[in-house]
Amino acid sequence: MTRISYDHGVSPKKLIGETIGAFFDRTVETHREREALVVKHQNIRWSWSELGRRVDDLAAGLLALGLERGDRIGIWSPNNSEWTLTQFATAKAGLVLVNVNPAYRRAELEYAMNKVECKALILAPSLKTSNYLEIVADLVKDRKLPHLKHIVRLGAEKTPGMLNFDDVAKAGGKAEKAKLAEIGPKLQFDDAINIQFTSGTTGFPKGATLTHHNILNNGYFVGEGLKLTATDRLCIPVPLYHCFGMVMGNLGCLTHGATMVYPAEAFDPLATLQAVAEERCTALYGVPTMFIAQLDHPEFGKFDLKSLRTGIMAGSPCPIEVMKRVQSQMHMHEVTIAYGMTETSPVSTQCATDDPVERRVSTVGQVMPHLEIKIVDSEGRIVPCGETGEFCTRGYSVMKGYWNDAEKTAEAIDDGGWMHTGDLATMDAEGYVNIVGRLKDMVIRGGENVYPREIEEFLYRHPKVQDVQVIGVPDQKYGEEICAWIKLRDGQSATPEEIKEFCKGQIAHYKIPRYVEFVDAFPMTITGKIQKFVMREETIGKLGLKMQKTA
Incomplete structure (x- = not known):
């Protein structure tokens, strides 16, 4: 058979049939003096005991803002200690952490915040060419974020209308600490705890809703x-806003007491x-x-x-x-x-x-x-x-x-x-x-199914090729043709004919790229995923290709 x-x-x-907060407390107790978190660019080195204390302080501070179990709180920041504190503090307080892609611009931020009705947003001042403070201030001024009640900025500088992260972390008193202790046992591991927006190639991003248990x-x-x-x-080194960093990274370490x-x-x-x-x-x-x-x-x-x-x-x-x-x-x-x-x-x-x-x-x-x-x-x-x-x-x-x-x-x-x-x-x-x-991404050339990965793996064998991505582009005769984008190793040069010759007799004729483009980089998301749809659009434009006309 x-x-x-x-x-x-x-x-x-x-x-594990527990919430993140319950598990976190046990890890802190078990590994108190071991190193929990090292942040090189912030010169931070915290033990599990220190991390636990700071997480509890921030969780109490968030409750002091009036946030309630189930409220959504966004974080728009690159990797830093505050991100990690927020991840664990929101879990302990029963708040839903909304990961905002650091690459988002004004329209994307507005959409994400309103889609999930965020009541609070923690943000870095800026990243690369994006001035986060300016973007948020503009949206608030234009009344584009009706659900947002609290904006918390990182860093020591003051911004009108915004709270400072360190101040929020100190705002919780005995009442909030007591409330935090009451909330913990009431949380269920099937509660939603995290929303991550998946970037589709078309349409608006969708908010994948994940639980403690997940x-x-x-x-x-x-x-x-x-x-x-x-x-x-x-x-x-992978982004915390993405599952790779916050789940496979942070929670992988939490569940094993690793650093x-x-x-x-x-x-x-x-x-x-x-x-x-x-x-x-x-x-x-x-x-x-x-x-x-x-x-x-x-x-x-x-x-x-x-x-x-x-x-x-x-x-x-x-x-x-x-x-x-x-x-x-x-x-x-x-x-x-x-x-x-x-x-x-x-x-x-x-x-x-x-x-x-x-x-x-x-x-x-x-x-x-x-x-x-x-x-x-x-x-x-x-x-x-x-x-x-x-x-x-x-x-x-x-x-x-x-x-x-x-x-x-x-x-x-x-x-x-x-x-x-x-x-x-x-x-x-x-x-x-x-x-x-x-x-x-599957390419159908003249009725043959072609999987780009197979051609990419073959082309990696070429000694001059550092990186390669293969896409399908429109063709009047075959419906689609193969195009390879190739990044050569430093100091190397090659011609399309040389690449095609390398393929001859090694892979089926219909898998040999019709077009070879030499590039310095590939369009990609902040998480390092190649955006093949962008490559396709650029190639079609550059080569002046037209879609196959249907009768």
Whole structure:
């Protein structure tokens, strides 16, 4: 009998049936004097005891503002200690933390704040070219944020109409501390605790609503997959506003008593290498583009990275050649690949630290404990092992839904409770999953289904290629044609003909790129995900391509 593409994760370890606040208090008690948080750019080094005290102070201060259980409070800031304090303080106070993308501009902020009716917003003064204070002040002046009652700014400077973060953290008295103690036992682990906006390529962002149970357990089992202990030190250069930072990073450390290390407010390859070396980090997170930037940094060879053991590469498909370099040159012999999405808290599959190297470089691992996965065709039927279909998952990790959007929720989660990811995948007979692309990224050239990932993996073998992304563009004859965007290694030059010649006889003729564009960088989100729809639009414009006309 042909095996179908279905699997479920078993584990002798049970799901955590607690709120984040209850678990946090126990970790603080257990690991009081161990280092909890190191923030390099703020010169902060706090023990679990110190972190616990500061979290309780901030939670009481938020209650002093009149915020009530279930109220939404936004945070618009890059990585810093205040972000982490806010994450745990809101969980303890029963408030719903709304993660605002640091890359958002005025219209996006206005939409997010009003969609979930935020009563309070904590914000950094600015990031790069964005003046957050100015944007919010303008929106308030124009009465565009009717639900917003409190604006809390970071830093020592004063801004009219805004509170200072440190003042709020000192505002809670005995009454608020007593109220905080009363709230804790009343909270339920199925309560919504976090809203994260997923950036769709079209339409407005959707607010994925996650519970204590969703993200505490996912952080725990991701950490288990890395064999984390209280002696581990995890370098977190990925954004906290995203699940990679706040769940896989912060909650992965919380559930194991490990140390959180932030190298900089936003990803910087040199700062990351310095943090790993100086703090003797044992684990490191990143998306492939981050690892590439570190490996190819001119000062890479100066840093002693031998303390590294493990970590996670995720966020987008991981090139095989990059994975091999991370293991050999960065000493991350137990590095794992994880796959997931915000709506699933996020991780659904992960490699094991002792999986054969070939498994770790060619798959995204097996199903996580206590979850189910399946791969289905366009009719929703489970496909046989080895066949391509849409990846679906079910279990504790699936979000409550999109905030105040029943229609979009129903499109994503079916009647059986399965989350439809929109990702194309295959599963082998042992349950290892390979992500072969996005449903919308699949290229159909002359009736042939072409998966960009396959061509990208091949082109990484070219000695001059540092990074590559493949897209489909319109073609009058074949419907779609293949276009490769290539970033060459420093000091290298190449021609489109050279790249095409490299492909001949190695991959099927219809997979050889018709167009080759050499670029310095790829358009991407702040979390490092490549925006292929932007690449497609730019290529169509540059080459003057037209969509195939239909009769």
